[in-house]
Amino acid sequence: MTSIANTASGSRSSNKVAIVTGASRGIGAAIARRLAADGIAVIINYAGRKADADAVVAGIEAAGGRAAAVQADVAVPAQVAAMVDQACTLFGGVDFLVNNAGIIQPGLTMLADTDDELFDRLIAINLKGSFNTMRIAAKRLRDGGRIVNFSSSVKALALPGYSVYAGTKAAVEAMTNIFAKELRGRGITVNAVAPGPTATDLFLKDKTEAQIEHLAKLPPLERLAQPDDIAEVVAFLVSPAGGWINGQTIRANGGMV
Template sequence: MAEQTDSIQRVALITGASGGIGRAIAERLSADGMAIAVHFSGNRDRAEEVVSTIAAAGGKAILVSGDVADDAAMTTAFDAVEHAFGGIDVVVHTAGQMILKPLVDFNLDVLDKMVRTNVRGTFVVDQLAARRVRDGGAIINFSSSVVKIALPNYAAYAATKGAVDAITLILAKELRGRDITVNAVAPGPTATPLFLTGKDDATIEHLGRMAPLERLGQPDDIADVVAFLAGPGRWVNGQVIYANGGVI
């Protein structure tokens, strides 16, 4: 990889970068030469580990924080990134909640909280990204393959991710003429703490065998897709990319 100077180094903000997929994306985009803003909401220690790992590998990274659904907090986060690095080229929005239960039993207060984080949070982050990302940049949201494969217990979560799909596809068209791509990545079953928590071994084995490749995805599998969209994939725009090993 050619060495980059500060004047041309691209800058990426990754929300939820203390989590499994978010961390893999932060480390991968840093390895690709970008300066990284590691966003977290609740777990500062894990986020600091990501920054330290990137720095130890010779990269540049800062911490930013805030509730993704709070426009004032996220405005402050975007301001901090621009102050530190001079601008923003890529926004990857991985932050979200996944709460599973049959629709008939789902607590509506819990539903409201998940909608706030997953739907309003995407809207807030995308609104700021659309205003701040420099021409030639990329906005990458996170959906889920469960929108398409419709597993039981996922009604509430899938509904929020269906909203993410709609926001993504429409924003791509609204940014006509800006040379900014807007896409969503929709992982399938992926071995992260968010996915594995609360599932027994038999369930995990079953979900892992859903893909023709007969394994769970790994965070690095998803980071590879994001790296393409954030870098050379300039002709992919207004798409939901199902990164799930072939699950249908």
């Protein structure tokens, strides 16, 4: 299912095209809006929140940008391939891939209490989802492109209750570093961003005010990140200014770890 916004972006027009997975809300939506502001045509990927994705497209269109909402479950290879096909049909190719789609463990789930269903879901979306998009991007991304994966500063914090989630992100970081080397000769960079606590609906859900206040005080800057803070890091990595950063994980957490 696809909806497309205005294809004319005026003086900011660019021939660059980005796919942002999980872009219907939160950090993904902020990234999509930020890239569109730079004249990049953006595929707003969503799994099930069509109305939210359409709203992001409408906002980008209202600002004069180019965007399309494309449904795909990143855990399903055929759907990922179809999404890339749609990007190429709509905008002529793909230059940037931002692997933002992901889920977190509900509350604190100790490893011993993690059932197969939760384990499989975390692996399917956080790890296999990134694998699926990177595997296809290796053959479909235009030379000189950018891939930005998403890890989490939870991996570095090693918080009890997040073992499987952190494990998926550790795997993403390892693949990021190795994949950057595998793409030698094509001018494509591969990096990861590892946010700390960020004020999104997904993060704030089921947390008490006391928990949120505690997490906000962990960074020396003493606040939660905002989605736009993370979007700015991604915008830098896909820009010409970020072209010498490759195979790295950027811990965007305000100095928390």
